[in-house]
Amino acid sequence: MEDLAVGDVVEALDDTIRGVIVRIAPNEITIEDQDGFSYEYAPKELIKVSGRISVTNDEVAQVKAQKGPNTKTARKTPKPKERSAPKMEVDLHIDQLVKSSKGMANHEMLNLQIATAKRQLEFAIRKRIQKVVFIHGVGEGVLREELNYLFRRYENVRYYDADYQKYGLGATEVYILQNY
Numbered sequence: 001m002e003d004l005a006v007g008d009v010v011e012a013l014d015d016t017i018r019g020v021i022v023r024i025a026p027n028e029i030t031i032e033d034q035d036g037f038s039y040e041y042a043p044k045e046l047i048k049v050s051g052r053i054s055v056t057n058d059e060v061a062q063v064k065a066q067k068g069p070n071t072k073t074a075r076k077t078p079k080p081k082e083r084s085a086p087k088m089e090v091d092l093h094i095d096q097l098v099k100s101s102k103g104m105a106n107h108e109m110l111n112l113q114i115a116t117a118k119r120q121l122e123f124a125i126r127k128r129i130q131k132v133v134f135i136h137g138v139g140e141g142v143l144r145e146e147l148n149y150l151f152r153r154y155e156n157v158r159y160y161d162a163d164y165q166k167y168g169l170g171a172t173e174v175y176i177l178q179n180y
Contacts, residue, residue, distance in 0.1 A: 004021060004024065004029060004043065004046065004048060005021065005024070006021050006022065006023070006024060007020060007021060008020070008021045008048050009048070009049050009050070010029075010031055010046040010047060010048050010049060011046070011047055011049050012031075012039070012041055012045055012046060013045050013046070013047060013063060013067070014045065015039075017031070017033055017039055018033065018034075018049070019031035019032050019033040019034070019039065020032055022038070027042060027043070028040050028041070028042065029041055029042075029043055029046060031046070044063070044066055044067055045067070047063065087129050087130065087131055087132075088120075088124055088129050088131070088132045088133070089132070089133045089135060090116070090117065090120045090132060090133070090134050090135065091135045092113045092116060092117060092134055092135060092136045092137075092143065092147075093135070093136075093137055094109045094112070094113065097112055097113065097116055098112070110142065110143060110146060113136075113143055113146075114143075114146050114147070114150060117134055117147055117150060118150060120132065120134075121150070121151075121154070121157070121174065124174075124176060125154075125156070125176055128176075128178060129176065130175065130176055130178060131173060131174070131175055131176070132173070132174045132176070133162045133167065133171050133172070133173050133174070134147060134171065134172050134173075134174065135162075135167060135170060135171045136170055136171065136172065137170040138168070138169050138170045139170075144172065147159075147172055148172075151172075151174060156176060156177040157174055157175070157176055157177070158174070158175045158177065159172050159173065159174045159175070160172070160173055160175075161173070
């Protein structure tokens with residue numbers, strides 16, 4: 001590393017700041033930019049420059065090696081669409097609930113679907129799952145109305161049509177209030 005002295009023109013390695021050294025302390029160098037602002041850097045964060053910059057890739061690699069590894073860790077932040085996506089989906093189509101619905105009366109199928117929805121909703125409340133989508137299909141709307149009746153019985157539940165682009169008209173999204 002070059003010896004730095006008061007009056008030398010330097011640039012910061014990780015900033016777009018160029019200035020003149022105005023003070024040197026053991027582990028800190030103060031520079032002043034052309035606008036009169038002062039900045040403090042560690043000596044290893046500065047590089048001496050002349051009228052024109054001529055830094056080789058090898059010199060940059062050496063400085064980076066002296067400086068140490070980058071400790072910033074990349075953290076994946078979910079996209080807004082993923083953040084609001086429901087954590088749990090419950091498909092109430094009868095063929096998803098039983099192997100064969102042959103021989104079942106309509107009211108038996110409906111009772112099974114409502115019982116499944118109630119059990120899954122209770123599970124979501126116990127496990128503090130905030131959003132659940134109940135896929136009921138379009139049909140004649142009987143199951144949908146029964147689900148609405150079920151959801152109205154819970155004070156900590158808000159429900160509305162699920163995302164049309166993903167589910168069409170055949171799903172209801174339930175939002176469970178956690179601190180009710």
